[in-house]
Amino acid sequence: MSAHAPTGARDGVPILVVAALEKWFAVARSPIDVIRRRPRERVHAVDGVSLQLLPNEVLGIVGESGSGKSTLARCLVALYRPDQGTINFDGVDVTEATGQVRRDLHGRMQMIYQDPFTSLNPQMSIGAAIEEAGKVHGREGDDFVGDLLEVVGLPRSFARRRPRALSGGQRQRAAIARALAVQPEVLIADEAVSALDVSIQAQILNLFAQLSDDLGLAMIFIAHDLAVVSHVADRVAIMYLGRIVEEGPVESVFRTPRHPYTRALLDAHPDPYALGAAEETAAISGDIPSPLDIPSGCRFRTRCPYATDVCETDDPALAPDDRPHRVACHVLPFGPPAEG
Amino acid sequence: MTSLDAAPRTDRPEASATPLLTIEGLRIGFPSLEGLVLAANDAHLTVGEGEVLGLVGESGSGKSVTCRAIVGMVPHPGAVLGGRIDFAGRNVLEFSKAEMRELRARQIAMIFQDPASALNPVFTIGHQISEVLRLNAGLSRAEARNRSIELLERVGIPAPDRRMSAYPHEMSGGMRQRVMIAMALAGEPRLLLADEPTTALDVTIQDQVLRLLEDLRRERNMSMILVSHDMGVIGTAADRVAVMYAGRIVEVAPTDVLFSRPDHPYTRALIDAMPQLTPEDRSDLRTIPGQPPDLLKLPEGCPFAPRCPLARDECAEVSMELTAVSPAQSSACPFARDGS
Ligand SMILES: Nc1ncnc2c1ncn2[C@@H]1O[C@H](COP(=O)(O)OP(=O)(O)OP(=O)(O)O)[C@@H](O)[C@H]1O
Ligand SMILES: Nc1ncnc2c1ncn2[C@@H]1O[C@H](COP(=O)(O)OP(=O)(O)O)[C@@H](O)[C@H]1O
Ligand code: SF4
Ligand code: SF4
Ligand SMILES: [Mg+2]
Ligand SMILES: [Mg+2]
Numbered sequence: 001m002s003a004h005a006p007t008g009a010r011d012g013v014p015i016l017v018v019a020a021l022e023k024w025f026a027v028a029r030s031p032i033d034v035i036r037r038r039p040r041e042r043v044h045a046v047d048g049v050s051l052q053l054l055p056n057e058v059l060g061i062v063g064e065s066g067s068g069k070s071t072l073a074r075c076l077v078a079l080y081r082p083d084q085g086t087i088n089f090d091g092v093d094v095t096e097a098t099g100q101v102r103r104d105l106h107g108r109m110q111m112i113y114q115d116p117f118t119s120l121n122p123q124m125s126i127g128a129a130i131e132e133a134g135k136v137h138g139r140e141g142d143d144f145v146g147d148l149l150e151v152v153g154l155p156r157s158f159a160r161r162r163p164r165a166l167s168g169g170q171r172q173r174a175a176i177a178r179a180l181a182v183q184p185e186v187l188i189a190d191e192a193v194s195a196l197d198v199s200i201q202a203q204i205l206n207l208f209a210q211l212s213d214d215l216g217l218a219m220i221f222i223a224h225d226l227a228v229v230s231h232v233a234d235r236v237a238i239m240y241l242g243r244i245v246e247e248g249p250v251e252s253v254f255r256t257p258r259h260p261y262t263r264a265l266l267d268a269h270p271d272p273y274a275l276g277a278a279e280e281t282a283a284i285s286g287d288i289p290s291p292l293d294i295p296s297g298c299r300f301r302t303r304c305p306y307a308t309d310v311c312e313t314d315d316p317a318l319a320p321d322d323r324p325h326r327v328a329c330h331v332l333p334f335g336p337p338a339e340g
Numbered sequence: 341m342t343s344l345d346a347a348p349r350t351d352r353p354e355a356s357a358t359p360l361l362t363i364e365g366l367r368i369g370f371p372s373l374e375g376l377v378l379a380a381n382d383a384h385l386t387v388g389e390g391e392v393l394g395l396v397g398e399s400g401s402g403k404s405v406t407c408r409a410i411v412g413m414v415p416h417p418g419a420v421l422g423g424r425i426d427f428a429g430r431n432v433l434e435f436s437k438a439e440m441r442e443l444r445a446r447q448i449a450m451i452f453q454d455p456a457s458a459l460n461p462v463f464t465i466g467h468q469i470s471e472v473l474r475l476n477a478g479l480s481r482a483e484a485r486n487r488s489i490e491l492l493e494r495v496g497i498p499a500p501d502r503r504m505s506a507y508p509h510e511m512s513g514g515m516r517q518r519v520m521i522a523m524a525l526a527g528e529p530r531l532l533l534a535d536e537p538t539t540a541l542d543v544t545i546q547d548q549v550l551r552l553l554e555d556l557r558r559e560r561n562m563s564m565i566l567v568s569h570d571m572g573v574i575g576t577a578a579d580r581v582a583v584m585y586a587g588r589i590v591e592v593a594p595t596d597v598l599f600s601r602p603d604h605p606y607t608r609a610l611i612d613a614m615p616q617l618t619p620e621d622r623s624d625l626r627t628i629p630g631q632p633p634d635l636l637k638l639p640e641g642c643p644f645a646p647r648c649p650l651a652r653d654e655c656a657e658v659s660m661e662l663t664a665v666s667p668a669q670s671s672a673c674p675f676a677r678d679g680s
Contacts, residue, residue, distance in 0.1 A: 064544065167631050198571065199613050199631075201615070202627040225543075225615070226617055227572075227615035230617055230618065231615050251618070254617055265544065268547035269617060270547075270576040271575075272571070272575020272599050287512045288512075
């Protein structure tokens with residue numbers, strides 16, 4: 001569906017390969033820190049993430065706030081330059097891309113944000129915004145705009161409206177239409193439904209599922225809500241303090257979680273139909289540690305009820321690579337990951 | 341789609357016969373250039389002794405203003421236009437300023453969605469809790485300090501004596517919400533108004549705070565109104581639920597009844613729109629067409645009519661009175677049971 005001929009976009013060959021990605025931010029020092037010559041501290045926002053995305057596939061990324069989801073997304077679309085690791089998009093190294101190659105990449109991956117105002121200019125009508133985005137491929141005119149509005153379930157007449165004259169859900173649809181106008185091969189949605197009321201959220205979730213089914217769009221769908229992700233994603237990665245701790249098919253990860261953190265997230269998810277669930281499990285205690293000070297060994301150990309000595313010293317790796325359901329834990333208190 | 345056959349938890353305490361709080365025909369209006377916005381429109385509610393009433397509805401349905409009216413804090417330029425609010429047998433709408441202050445100090449406490457905005461950034465949390473205790477309970481400085489430490493300990497703040505000297509910005513969102521709860525408990529309230537107390541929190545921290553509120557309620561036989569737009573939170577934490585739409589209560593029922601046998605079409609729609617953790621059919625979430633109504637242009641009769649799958653001509657004439665469906669359940673829709 002794209003003007004670019006994706007060279008590697010065959011089934012089974014990933015369109016996006018991220019390897020050992022790290023992104024850190026230097027924290028501003030107070031004058032006292034400077035006088036006392038305290039070293040500049042670093043936030044390890046993304047701390048060794050590896051993942052792959054197949055064409056036609058929707059990968060969900062779940063994690064609590066500060067786990068590094070948005071930073072990862074911004075690295076993928078080259079808004080941030082990673083400090084370590086590589087991002088390979090269809091054979092092109094995103095981290096090294098410059099000039100025209102980099103501009104091309106911007107068209108092939110599109111980002112949808114929590115606040116649609118981020119990608120919609122308030123001064124511009126919805127139609128004008130969509131038309132401008134479509135110009136990359138020489139596509140313009142009322143039909144083009146109207147057809148796209150229809151794809152996202154908005155009346156054609158909305159082309160004339162300004163973003164302000166739309167409700168939250170309609171605005172998010174317009175932002176999605178604008179992103180689709182660029183004919184991206186990968187859509188990255190960062191908390192795109194988190195600010196919406198449940199009735200509107202359901203409409204937008206269905207739209208994402210439909211885009212994946214009908215247009216075969218590859219997507220990275222980021223959310224902090226597990227249930228939201230399970231409606232859209234094929235595969236899911238669970239993030240904790242900058243690292244993926246469990247990854248696999250949604251069904252498998254949600255029905256048979258292997259990592260104590262995934263289990264804790266599922267247990268804490270408020271589900272009125274889960275019979276007596278609140279009584280059965282103990283809530284995990286404590287707060288998420290500061291990413292300035294990531295615990296040694298396993299980063300989840302300060303809150304993990306199953307931690308042993310080895311967890312304090314050895315950082316568990318997400319392994320092995322050839323399994324569909326992978327987990328980073330020394331103890332695996334709920335059994336090993338399923339084969340095949 | 342929703343697994344209605346899986347019965348929700350039923351281990352709830354019985355509601356007592358005489359309600360602690362009764363709201364009848366409450367009307368709250370905000371004058372605006374285009375006309376009067378009716379944020380509460382003939383709203384009815386009761387809260388029993390020791391009961392948790394969940395108040396759920398989409399954004400703008402009137403949940404927050406209804407709670408604020410109970411403690412005489414409807415934001416400017418809004419005003420209560422009619423109805424009565426009886427607390428422990430007296431209509432608080434007729435209270436003098438001094439009586440209202442006394443009510444807030446000793447009987448009814450309120451906690452808000454965003455604890456950061458409710459705490460003063462320039463004072464330590466120890467100072468802020470002690471201040472409340474000295475004003476409300478007339479404790480001496482030393483007594484207030486000891487009692488503050490006890491309260492912080494009770495809400496699960498680690499090393500509370502050292503935490504007394506911390507400033508709000510030095511604490512995580514979950515800690516700040518615990519501090520807010522400790523302050524709310526200072527006056528030993530009989531009724532706690534908790535407006536979206538966990539909406540800004542991560543799911544594992546939300547779980548901790550909801551468990552804390554449940555423990556406190558049991559321990560003190562405290563009543564509570566728990567406001568949320570999240571059906572999951574309401575379904576796991578409330579004894580009874582009131583569903584609000586366009587300023588009106590459209591259905592009230594015990595939590596298990598509401599989730600297993602919802603009556604009002606809006607309640608059913610809210611439940612069906614909830615994303616499930618392990619859905620049977622993940623690509624097709626049921627949605628509610630359209631959006632909540634403009635409170636300036638409410639239709640005659642039932643405000644849900646433009647979005648309701650069961651709407652018919654007679655809906656323009658319904659009185660919107662809550663009528664009993666079963667002993668503890670009442671609904672404002674006379675037609676919901678017709679064809680189902
Ligand atoms: N200060 C104000 N001035 C004018 N209108 C107001 C004001 N505060 C609230 N309203 C209106 O009253 C109605 C109810 O508001 P309220 O804050 O109670 O909603 P809510 O149910 O708590 O929503 P949310 O879930 O978004 O918190 C809304 O239509 C809102 O726009
Ligand atoms: N521009 C930035 N400067 C400094 N720190 C940042 C910046 N962006 C993110 N961080 C920090 O990196 C961590 C991960 O943030 P983020 O990627 O936004 O997480 P998430 O999207 O999962 O909530 C957080 O601790 C955050 O405070
Ligand atoms: S490695 Fe140890 S601390 Fe980490 S999740 Fe597994 S058991 Fe818990
Ligand atoms: S009164 Fe009519 S419009 Fe309102 S909920 Fe009932 S059937 Fe639907
Ligand atoms: Mg984010
Ligand atoms: Mg509110």
